[in-house]
Amino acid sequence: MDSKGEQYFPTYKFDEKSRDVLLKEFEEAQKIANTQTQAYAQVTNLILLAFAIIIPLFISKEKYSIDIKEYSLIFVFVIFIFGAILLRYFIEVQKQIIFNARKVITLRLMLGIDYGHINLTLPNWRVEGATNPFAIKFFAGWLNFRSTPFWILTIALNILFASSIEMKDFSFTIMYISKFFNINQEIKIPWYFGNCIITFIYYYVFRKNLVDRHENLYLIYIKKLANIFKLKAFLDTEYILYRAKLSVIELQRLNIDYNSMYEILKVIEDHNYDKHNGVDFKALVRGALSQFKVYRSYHNNKVKAIMVKSGGSTITMQLTRTLFIQTRQNALKRKIFEILFSFWLNKQFSKKEILDFYIASVRFENKVLGLANAIKFFFGDISKLTNEECFVLVERLSNxxxxxxxxxxxxxxxKLEKKNIVLNKKNIYAIYSSLEKDNKIKKI
Incomplete structure (x- = not known):
């Protein structure tokens, strides 16, 4: 089995027998994906044809015109529910199409089939050319053919709604609501207000349901803001999180015991980690103040100030910066989006999961990413970290x-002693002395 399969799917065991099963699965997935795409297009065409027939009949002034002005609200409600059911149907079919398309790409990778970088003929967002399953998005854009059902239903229902109400004075009367609340004066609402409600609800239902596992509307708008403000960021969040999860799995595969690192990491990097929601605003203020020299000076080898130089970033913010935001750009803009992304990340994962992502992904030294590489760089091959080794690794973060x-x-x-974490200072300095001797770090 191809090594790329083992790289992308480390929990799967590859052998010749499994290859035959994968080939069968691959053929079936490809067949289903093609069939579902054809069915999706056919149903869309039928809906378009149906509304093309109904709308002229409905708004016609001839004698066969449907006169429902007296029951306009009831009729609008019925067609609205019918349209919502149709929209949900299209959403579920579209999800199944994408899942099967991703399955095709995944199985192709597991079989070792790779078309390589030939985007000029097979672009990466096409199933045929994609080598990353997450390149095939649930929502491909409002002008993509898969959004056609949304536009057909929304436009058609808006036309039917507008033609079903009395538009002499560009308003419709809600008599039932007036009677229910004992209001003598009739309530009049502009007719186009109903069109706005229909459009908004359909937009919300369609966009909210066509999202990846960890995606939501909040993240969608943050990404849009990032593009507007030209933030250099890695916005393929689902694939990035997948790679982060693989890094954690790799630590588990290597049987590295790093449990001692959790508390040391939280005390040194983010002592309120278990209390905040991804962002510690007090730490941000403290970090801003610590940029001034008066708050971070040393005197006779003793700490004179309460604070040392710090960016005020929480562990969640540091992870966000590592995974999603490129460096070497406007610091204020970068910090704002760190905060926005951190709120989302904190909602998607538990505190323990975020710590694992952080430990497995963050930079410990120049060009040394993740705990597995850091252990190999500093200590060689070990399976269990002592408290003192954990301390050194945490101190080396982002250096x-x-x-x-x-x-x-x-x-x-x-700082650790105040939290009742006692370390062997002699062992710590011995580690630093050894690293210095090996020219891995140097004292200043």
Whole structure:
């Protein structure tokens, strides 16, 4: 079996017998995907034809015109419900099409079939050319052919609604509501207000349901804002999260025991981690103040100020920056979107899951990403980390200069002791001395 299959699907065991099963699954998935796409197009055409016949009959002034002005609200409600049921049908069919298309790509990767980088003939967003299952989106855009049912239903129902009400004074009267609330004066609402409600509800139902596993409307609008403000970000969030999960699985496969790191990491990087919702605004203020030298000076090897230089980012914000936001751009803009993305990330995963993503993905040293690589770089092959080794790894987080300060180490050890986490200082300094001797880090 191709090594790429093992890379992308580490929990799956590959052998020749499984290859035959995969081939059968691949053929079946491809057949279903093609059949569903054809059925989707046919039903869409039938709905378009039906409304093309009904609308002229409904708005016609001839004697065969349907006179329902007296029951306009009831009729509008009925066609609205009917349209909503049809819209839900199209949504579910579209989901099944995408799932099968992704299954085709996934099975193709597992079988070792890769068309390579030939986007000029088979673009990556087409099933035939895609090598990433997440390149096939549930929602491909409002002008994509898969959005046609939404436009047909919305436009047709708006026309039927507008033609079913009395439009002499561009308003319709809600008599039943007036009677229910004992209001003598009739309530009049502009007719186009109903069109806006229909459009908004159909938009909400259609867009809200065509999302990936961890996607929601909040994330959709954050991505749109990121594009408007030209933020350099990796917006293929589902694929990025998938890769982060693979990194955690790799740690589990290597049987690395890093349980001691959790508490040390939280105390040093984010002591309110278990309390906040992804963003600690007090820490942000403290981080802003710490940029001023008066708040972070040292005197006679003792910490003079309460605070040391800090960005005020929580663990969730640091993970967001690592996974989704490119560096070397406007710091304020980047920080704002870190906050926005962090609220979403905190809702999608548990605190424990976020910590695992962080440990498995974050940069520990220049060009050393993830705990597995960090352990190999600093300590070689080990399966269980001591508290002192965990401390060194956490202290090395996001260090691109490969340097260390003794004053900072003392400060962090004292910080842990206040939380009743006692470390062997002699062992810690021995680790730093060994790393310095191996030219992996240097003292300043």
């Amino acid at each position: 691109v200069s490969s340097t260390f300060k003794e004053e900072r180490i003392k400060f962090l050890i004292a």
